[in-house]
């Protein structure tokens with residue numbers, strides 16, 4: 001039980017961090033965010049976290065149920081390993097593995113969005129109620145993707161499909177919101193507002209998670225011997241799509257690293273490596289189906305690794321803010337966002353899935 | 366090796382050295398100087414004996430002197446830079462307290478008179494290693510090119526002996542040295558290279574300026590500022606607490622104290638804190654060194670060259686105080702212009718209330734600016750130009766503005782102070798004209814060092830008054846257009862000091878030439894705000910620093926040309 005005296009230093013700490021808060025109002029939530037606060041369970045952020053976790057759990061359970069409830073939509077064929085000749089078991093293994101890989105990708109993206117939007121919208125004090133949406137939706141997406149990731153069965157799930165579609169849509173709506181927020185400020189669509197208003201590209205990460213998640217379900221449903229998406233060869237389409245996503249994510253990182261004046265040379269990595277990866281993917285899409293894609297896969301692994309290492313670089317960035325990690329309550333919010341870089345890893349995992357489909361055999365890394 | 370930003374770079378001092386009082390005991394002694402970026406740490410410093418004849422002794426370590434000391438040392442000259450002020454450790458010595466931080470100002474006694482006596486101290490002169498840049502507002506604007514030829518091209522003022530293109534290349538160098546955070550594109554003037562760091566986020570007060578400018582149909586921009594928007598070495602990015610004009614305790618501000626002076630030390634310069642120069646010695650028409658007061662006694666530093674960089678009051682004061690049999694009217698004063706043509710800049714403001722909360726004090730005080738009236742010559746009934754900026758007065762300053770300029774007291778003052786969070790204002794930086802009657806002279810009274818106290822005489826001319834009227838009217842309309850109510854004018858404020866050792870084309874009409882070298886004494890130089898013959902409508906430091914960089918290069922060029930004894 002904390003005594004008043006033992007709490008005193010924390011009070012002072014809190015005062016300091018709130019006085020340092022940038023650009024205006026002291027966030028009332030900040031003051032109550034002390035780990036020692038006994039009313040924490042009633043804290044709005046805690047409530048939100050509970051809601052998000054609950055939504056995720058429900059999604060998980062529902063996804064499982066819908067699988068058991070019978071064959072998925074579009075007559076998706078359940079894999080019956082080692083039995084029957086109507087579909088190659090090797091092909092089914094590839095589509096299932098690619099689907100899982102895609103679910104890894106969308107899990108990574110959804111997790112990145114969950115923590116990033118959580119942090120940034122907390123920083124924005126949930127000024128608008130709509131700011132709760134991405135947190136709940138990305139939790140649902142995350143649960144659905146994780147569920148799919150553990151599902152070796154090459155049949156789709158209607159609930160997962162719907163959850164992913166919801167994510168895709170939410171991201172687009174978020175994009176609209178953010179674009180509106182940028183445009184309404186003094187100066188309109190200027191660099192200044194692109195830097196400091198709601199980050200215009202961020203919600204699209206949720207859309208990417210949704211797209212990759214939807215594709216995962218579609219791939220599960222597709223003919224394992226000649227998987228197609230929208231009537232085109234799945235491997236090619238997905239390779240080109242993930243190449244585009246890499247470029248989009250690069251644009252977002254490029255904008256924000258430009259805001260940071262590329263003050264550390266490492267900040268150039270996410271604007272150089274991913275475009276190279278995108279080029280490798282595009283090149284891979286032009287190769288004959290079944291050809292080996294070693295270089296492109298290496299590029300995707302490199303981009304995934306960069307996304308993870310990026311967290312460490314951002315942690316160093318937090319250390320370079322005033323007060324460093326000692327002032328984490330301020331600097332986690334104002335410094336470079338820790339959860340952002342893994343969105344690159346997410347997209348790169350999607351690229352790996354595409355390469356798997358192109359190679360027509362399961363990759364084992 | 367230590368990684369930038371790790372370890373001791375933090376606010377909230379907890380460790381101090383006992384008996385370490387920078388205002389009374391010099392810190393830069395025993396071969397070391399404070400490491401301003403790290404708490405409790407030191408950097409090695411070369412030291413010269415008084416009898417050693419250094420290449421340059423520099424009086425003052427502010428925008429002019431500190432920058433010059435750095436570049437001269439980097440060019441390989443031996444340099445001793447003396448400053449009357451203390452050697453601060455910003456992370457340890459700066460409190461978030463306006464009253465306490467008045468320790469940064471030059472508050473030695475001065476006598477002011479004239480029709481519009483100047484207010485001296487916090488608004489225009491610092492006494493610190495790093496000079497006034499320790500507490501300046503960091504606004505970093507370039508001159509409009511035409512101003513370097515304002516007599517020929519604009520029909521008023523004087524032509525500078527400097528070419529604007531050359532100056533622009535030095536501006537570029539300063540902007541790089543200070544990693545100025547500025548807009549991606551600048552709306553006025555010739556194309557300039559991109560600012561090294563991006564502009565800061567606007568606060569609500571800056572948005573008021575933006576809205577007003579947009580309503581008036583003129584351009585505005587986030588202000589280029591000498592405080593970083595992203596980490597730089599041990600400087601963390603600005604935390605937007607807005608204490609800039611009383612000293613930045615995070616080192617985000619790129620003052621001379623944390624930029625050029627550490628470089629100067631690394632290049633072998635010596636910096637002497639709490640060293641007040643009282644007299645420059647001459648022999649056979651040449652300067653031989655300076656008498657200075659440090660550690661309780663007067664001493665004499667020998668030097669091949671003397672540079673005076675004490676800003677536009679202390680520089681002419683020192684030149685006048687150094688009068689001797691050889692130079693009875695003071696040094697470098699054959700033109701009689703030392704101390705004359707003191708120029709300041711207008712700093713009037715309009716203030717108003719807003720429905721919404723503004724909290725203008727959050728962030729650097731001037732986050733948005735418009736230079737419209739610097740670049741637009743039509744529609745003016747006066748010579749000169751001006752810019753205006755958003756403002757963020759700290760509470761004590763705001764209280765005294767309300768009690769003083771606004772004339773409120775009692776109930777009215779209290780109720781006005783309660784609206785503090787809802788107030789926004791626009792403040793001008795304007796170009797006044799040089800007049801010989803505005804001047805610095807020596808009085809009969811003496812100060813704590815036994816030196817004559819300067820008398821500062823200042824009056825507006827009609828052109829200045831017309832400019833004031835235009836600026837106040839325009840800003841008032843802009844503020845109203847942005848939604849301001851109960852608008853009132855603060856009509857008397859001035860800032861920045863110039864002109865008392867002006868540079869020019871010949872020895873009759875100026876004190877120094879384009880290289881900042883005095884016409885009369887070949888090894889005596891002036892390198893600070895005093896050399897400006899005109900001011901333009903922008904804040905001075907960037908230009909002072911560009912001139913200092915140029916002067917250092919010119920000195921090196923002359924030295925290479927065999928003129929070593931003189932330079």
Ligand SMILES: Cc1cc2nc3c(=O)[nH]c(=O)nc-3n(C[C@H](O)[C@H](O)[C@H](O)COP(=O)(O)OP(=O)(O)OC[C@H]3O[C@@H](n4cnc5c(N)ncnc54)[C@H](O)[C@@H]3O)c2cc1C
Pocket residue numbers: 424425426427428429430447448449450486487488489490491492493494495496497498500501502503504505506610640641642643674675676677679680683861862892893894895904905906907909
């Ligand atoms: C509150 C405030 C805000 C400002 N904001 C801005 C801004 O936003 N942008 C901008 O460009 N400018 C700004 N300025 C102006 C700017 O700081 C000065 O113009 C600039 O620093 C002047 O440079 P200087 O080298 O001429 O003199 P200073 O920087 O003042 O340096 C002079 C130094 O010489 C020392 N000295 C003087 N006489 C002696 C002596 N006899 N012996 C030893 N040492 C001596 C003093 O102690 C002082 O440290 C601001 C000034 C103030 C006060």
Ligand code: SF4
Pocket residue numbers: 592602603604605606607608609610612613614615616617618728729
């Ligand atoms: S607002 Fe920025 S520049 Fe000003 S004192 Fe604070 S950290 Fe320094």
